[in-house]
Amino acid sequence: MSFFIREDPLTAERRIIASVRSRRPHIIREITEEEPFQCPFCAGNEALTPKELFVVNGPSGWLVRVVPNKFPAIPNMHDVVVDSPNHEDDIDRIEHLDKLLWTYKERMVHYYNQDGVKYVAVFRNRGVSAGASIPHPHSQVLATPFYPSRFLKEKERYERESTDLLGNFLRKELELQERVVSVSKNFVVLMAYAPITPYELWIVPKEATSSLVFENKFEELAQVLKDSVSLLKSFLGENLSYNITFQSAPPWDRDYRYYIRILPRVAVFGGFELETENVIVSVAPEEAVIELRTVKYAKSTE
Ligand SMILES: [Zn+2]
Numbered sequence: 001m002s003f004f005i006r007e008d009p010l011t012a013e014r015r016i017i018a019s020v021r022s023r024r025p026h027i028i029r030e031i032t033e034e035e036p037f038q039c040p041f042c043a044g045n046e047a048l049t050p051k052e053l054f055v056v057n058g059p060s061g062w063l064v065r066v067v068p069n070k071f072p073a074i075p076n077m078h079d080v081v082v083d084s085p086n087h088e089d090d091i092d093r094i095e096h097l098d099k100l101l102w103t104y105k106e107r108m109v110h111y112y113n114q115d116g117v118k119y120v121a122v123f124r125n126r127g128v129s130a131g132a133s134i135p136h137p138h139s140q141v142l143a144t145p146f147y148p149s150r151f152l153k154e155k156e157r158y159e160r161e162s163t164d165l166l167g168n169f170l171r172k173e174l175e176l177q178e179r180v181v182s183v184s185k186n187f188v189v190l191m192a193y194a195p196i197t198p199y200e201l202w203i204v205p206k207e208a209t210s211s212l213v214f215e216n217k218f219e220e221l222a223q224v225l226k227d228s229v230s231l232l233k234s235f236l237g238e239n240l241s242y243n244i245t246f247q248s249a250p251p252w253d254r255d256y257r258y259y260i261r262i263l264p265r266v267a268v269f270g271g272f273e274l275e276t277e278n279v280i281v282s283v284a285p286e287e288a289v290i291e292l293r294t295v296k297y298a299k300s301t302e
Pocket residue numbers: 039040041042043086087136
């Protein structure tokens with residue numbers, strides 16, 4: 001058993017890593033019995049959703065559709081992005097993933113041009129444990145009239161230390177090589193140093209870019225994202241529930257570095273987490289990265 005108390009490199013929130021080898025979370029695999037229903041997001045069922053706000057077309061019909069959320073958290077500020085016309089798709093199988101990432105950027109720009117918008121959250125829930133109520137692959141864009149707590153905590157530390165916090169952390173991680181999963185031309189994939197879920201991955205751009213709004217390497221980023229999700233699934237199971245979040249600054253704040261988190265939902269929060277707002281994670285990131293490297297090696301030699 002290994003035990004550490006770690007601080008999130010950006011927010012300084014404390015997490016408890018209590019790695020128990022005999023109780024690996026990956027043995028928890030989610031089996032969901034899907035009720036037969038008419039899927040509102042499948043191609044051909046467009047009339048079941050509100051009128052679309054934005055669409056990306058391919059040679060034989062739409063590839064990505066953005067519609068207003070029928071149950072918005074904030075009225076007129078909450079999109080549902082239908083990631084693909086294909087019900088069975090997931091991030092690692094969506095061929096037009098670069099266009100989906102570009103759609104996120106377009107919707108962010110749209111909301112940041114509205115009066116009163118402070119922050120635009122882009123996220124993706126997959127599977128019941130991750131909060132997805134419809135199995136068809138979809139994402140959400142939600143504009144808020146306030147800065148969210150995590151971003152405020154990060155910004156406070158960016159300002160106090162007046163330095164590129166995530167850039168410095170990235171350099172250190174690249175030197176140490178203890179949690180690096182992969183490195184491409186412009187992106188690094190890391191096992192999170194102080195994760196809030198077991199196997200939490202971070203995708204960090206090598207060049208300081210404050211927001212997804214300023215990103216333009218969508219083809220490469222799509223490949224990195226696909227490979228990362230595919231790697232997690234080959235280890236944690238094809239039916240894995242997970243969230244993806246796109247942690248970006250508003251376009252007027254360039255003193256930040258955006259990053260993407262992939263959060264496998266293989267554990268649930270209990271009373272300790274609710275009482276303290278500190279999280280206990282049962283897999284040490286250094287062990288997790290060794291496990292994933294082994295899978296990657298096996299896959300590459302298949
Ligand atoms: Zn569907």
